[in-house]
Amino acid sequence: MTPRMWAAGTLAVLVVGLVVYAAVVVPWHRPPAPRADQVAALKEFPAGQLARARAFHGALRPAGYGSMAIGLVGALLLGLTPLGARLVTLAGRPFGGHWIAQAVLGGLIVVLVVEVVTLPLAAWRHRVVVEYGISTQSWGAWAVDLVKSYAVGAVIGGLALLGFFAVTRAAPRWWWAFGAAGAALVVVLLSFVLPVVVEPIFNKFTPMADGPLRTELMQLAARDGVPVKDVLVADASRRTRAVNAYVSGFGPTRRIVVYDTMLTEATPDEVVSVAAHELGHAKRGDVLTGTIIGALGAAAAVIALYLLGSLGWLLRWAGTDSMGDPRAIALLIALVTIAGLAGGPVQAMVSRRIESRADAHALELTGDPATFEAMQRRLGTVNLSDPDPPAWEYVMSASHPSTVERIAAARAYARGER
Numbered sequence: 001m002t003p004r005m006w007a008a009g010t011l012a013v014l015v016v017g018l019v020v021y022a023a024v025v026v027p028w029h030r031p032p033a034p035r036a037d038q039v040a041a042l043k044e045f046p047a048g049q050l051a052r053a054r055a056f057h058g059a060l061r062p063a064g065y066g067s068m069a070i071g072l073v074g075a076l077l078l079g080l081t082p083l084g085a086r087l088v089t090l091a092g093r094p095f096g097g098h099w100i101a102q103a104v105l106g107g108l109i110v111v112l113v114v115e116v117v118t119l120p121l122a123a124w125r126h127r128v129v130v131e132y133g134i135s136t137q138s139w140g141a142w143a144v145d146l147v148k149s150y151a152v153g154a155v156i157g158g159l160a161l162l163g164f165f166a167v168t169r170a171a172p173r174w175w176w177a178f179g180a181a182g183a184a185l186v187v188v189l190l191s192f193v194l195p196v197v198v199e200p201i202f203n204k205f206t207p208m209a210d211g212p213l214r215t216e217l218m219q220l221a222a223r224d225g226v227p228v229k230d231v232l233v234a235d236a237s238r239r240t241r242a243v244n245a246y247v248s249g250f251g252p253t254r255r256i257v258v259y260d261t262m263l264t265e266a267t268p269d270e271v272v273s274v275a276a277h278e279l280g281h282a283k284r285g286d287v288l289t290g291t292i293i294g295a296l297g298a299a300a301a302v303i304a305l306y307l308l309g310s311l312g313w314l315l316r317w318a319g320t321d322s323m324g325d326p327r328a329i330a331l332l333i334a335l336v337t338i339a340g341l342a343g344g345p346v347q348a349m350v351s352r353r354i355e356s357r358a359d360a361h362a363l364e365l366t367g368d369p370a371t372f373e374a375m376q377r378r379l380g381t382v383n384l385s386d387p388d389p390p391a392w393e394y395v396m397s398a399s400h401p402s403t404v405e406r407i408a409a410a411r412a413y414a415r416g417e418r
Contacts, residue, residue, distance in 0.1 A: 003173045004310065010177070011303040018296040025289050026350050027357040032417045033401070037408035042054060042388050049381060052132075056384045059128045068341070074114040075330075075337040080318025084110055084330020092326070102300040102326035103165040104158045108329045111157060115150065120147070124314055129240075137239045145239065146366045148201055160186060161329065168324030175324060176306035180299035187298050191291040195248040205232040208258065213268045217256055217275050224365055231256045233263065242383045245271065247278040254282060270375040273366055280361030286354050295349075299337065305332060344397060351399040359406055360413070369410040376406045 001009075042050075042285055078084035088106030095101035126142050129135040137145070163182055168175040199205070208214045208231040221228040228247070236244070236259040243262040256275055263271070281287065306316060309323035318331035363369055380387050380403040387403035394402065401409070 001230065003176070004307065006301050007306050009178045010180070010299055011307065014180075014296055014303065015302040018293065018300065021296065022293060022350065027353050028354060030356045031360040031409050032412040033356075033405045033408035034412060035408075037411045038356070038388065038402075038404040041407040041411075045377075045380075045387055050387065053380070053384045053386050056128070056132045056134075057386045057389070060125060063121045063124040063128065067118045067125075070118050070121065071114055072337055074117050078110055078113065078316050078330040079334025080314075080331070082317075084333075085319035085327035087113070088327050088329055099165060099169065099326055100162065103161045103329070105259070106326055107156055107161040107329045107333075108158060110333060111153070112150075114333075129145065132384060134242055135240055136237060141239065145202065152198055152201065156190070165324070165326055167259045172324060176303045179302040179306070183298035183302045184295035187295040188291055191294075192250060192253070196253050199248065203234045203236065205234055205257065207231070208233050209340065212403075213263075213271060216268070216272055217258075220272060220275060220365070221256065221279055223277075224279050224283055226279050227251070227254060229253065229255050231258065232274050233258055233260050235260055237261050237264075243379060243381075245274045245278060247275075247282045250287065261382075264376055266375065267371075269368070269371045270378060273362055273368065273371050273375045274379075276362035276365040277358045279365065280358035281354070283361060284354075286358070289354075293304040301336065305335065308335065345395055348397050348399055352401055355400045356405075356409070359401070359409055363410060363413045369414040373410040376403050376410070379403070 030232075078087070087109050088102050089097070090110050091106035092098055092102035095105075126135065126139075130137070163186075164179060164272070167178045167182060171178055208217075216233050217231050218228065226247075229249075232255050234257050236242070239259055243259055243265050245256065245258040245262055248257050256278065258271060258275070260276070266274075305323055313321075314331070315321060315328070318328060320327040320331065322328065323332070359372075363372055366372070379385065385403055389398065389402060400406075
């Protein structure tokens with residue numbers, strides 16, 4: 001068998017494995033959330049609040065979808081024409097055309113071009129969230145966060161590109177195998193590293209002061225059988241008025257993180273309700289599930305890119321000879337962008353199923369549907385969520401059930417429906 005046949009066979013196995021794993025671990029059964037309860041909950045929202053939330057999302061859509069469209073067009077223009085290959089060649093020219101310079105600097109330049117083109121739309125979005133009182137950031141603080149984000153992306157992306165093209169040079173015929181294994185390993189490593197290394201770049205975390213709330217959260221985790229190292233407070237208020245809490249990390253690094261905004265906006269019982277939801281993710285190993293799905297998907301993507309390298313017309317369009325040539329970076333990014341957009345609705349659907357299960361876990365753990373419903377109302381009010389978004393947007397990108405769905409699920413639970 002040729003390397004290409006082995007690659008095709010391995011890709012088929014990975015795809016089947018991914019589908020089977022998802023079928024087994026994703027909670028396809030959702031707790032009941034009757035539409036009649038959703039409609040009733042929607043009618044209970046004050047008309048002014050509902051109008052403001054929908055106006056807010058209406059103001060955000062041009063920037064969000066415009067950025068998506070421009071990013072896609074930019075990636076296609078760079079990846080499906082020789083323009084991207086020329087940028088990579090130019091990046092390596094001061095270094096004698098060395099492949100490392102082309103891979104790292106060329107890749108960063110290609111990505112930076114797309115980021116710069118969409119920067120005005122990012123600024124538009126920031127203006128909207130400030131105007132509606134969600135963001136507390138000045139333009140200077142926003143720019144600093146943007147630079148930090150670019151820097152983190154540059155480090156991770158540069159190392160990934162360096163590793164990828166080092167493998168393609170070391171094993172020209174079998175790089176797909178080593179690359180697939182490496183991509184899967186990177187996904188796993190990032191799941192462990194990001195919470196403890198990257199999160200502190202953007203927020204300061206301090207241990208929650210001893211008191212009834214901290215004690216109750218730690219006892220909640222112990223009762224749930226989820227080991228938690230600590231309860232931390234994130235200084236989210238320096239950039240947003242939104243409220244949130246989450247469980248971060250694996251094993252010895254796992255901690256409950258509460259936004260400082262939540263401590264001022266929500267009642268202690270509501271904080272416990274949100275923490276119970278997040279403990280549901282930890283209890284069910286949802287982060288691990290996402291990591292495994294991501295690792296399998298990354299490995300499959302690398303092999304698919306290798307197989308696409310047999311399409312001579314595609315390489316000619318991109319101005320390169322093979323997928324293993326750094327000049328193919330823009331083509332790789334274009335293909336990944338297309339795959340990401342195409343797979344977005346599926347990812348969103350899987351995420352909604354997992355979030356629904358975490359909601360059910362919170363209701364079971366606390367046994368307090370009234371507080372759960374109150375917390376969902378508070379989240380929707382403070383964060384200006386659209387409680388019942390348009391169906392097309394919900395299907396395309398909603399990672400969580402809508403506010404009215406979650407309220408309906410709480411009411412169904414209170415009636416004993418499971």
